[in-house]
Amino acid sequence: MVIAVTERLVISEISIKEAPFFVQLMNTPGFLKYVGDRNIKTKKDAEAYLKTRFLKSYKDHGFGYYKMALKEHIDRPLGVVGILKRDTLDDADVGFALLPEFEGKGYGYEASVEILKLAKEKFKLTKITAITDPENMKSIRLLERLGMTFEKRVAPFEADKELLLFVKDL
Incomplete structure (x- = not known):
């Protein structure tokens, strides 16, 4: 379903049919370096990840x-x-990832x-957050361009770096 x-x-x-794309996206050098290895190596891995994370989020949070x-x-x-509501953060957070050949063309922005x-008008969120690796300068620049401001360092995931x-505010 088109949302915008x-x-x-x-x-x-x-949808589940995007599983091959997810295998590709989640194994790009940038994703592995800045987001981490989610151990999505096969179409079956990607299908399970999509069902338990992305499709579940539509159902649970809209x-x-x-x-x-x-x-x-x-x-x-x-x-x-998109937007995720993680148990480890107080507010929903915005995130993005692109295949390398589409980076630097303004698509993420x-x-x-x-x-x-949509977060403000459709989903009625009043505040949005974003988390990023301190070394990911492209992401930091994009977040700042979106009008987001650095608040603090966090360690939202077990055994993860800050x-x-x-x-x-929306």
């Missing part, structure tokens, strides 16, 4: 992560963008602006 259309992108709910695709190539995902609008927490 921007100048260049179609943002829609993720929002989640969505696939991004160019309008002229709607069947070829180029990345994900374009999609994130639309997701923040991450930067950014916030924005």
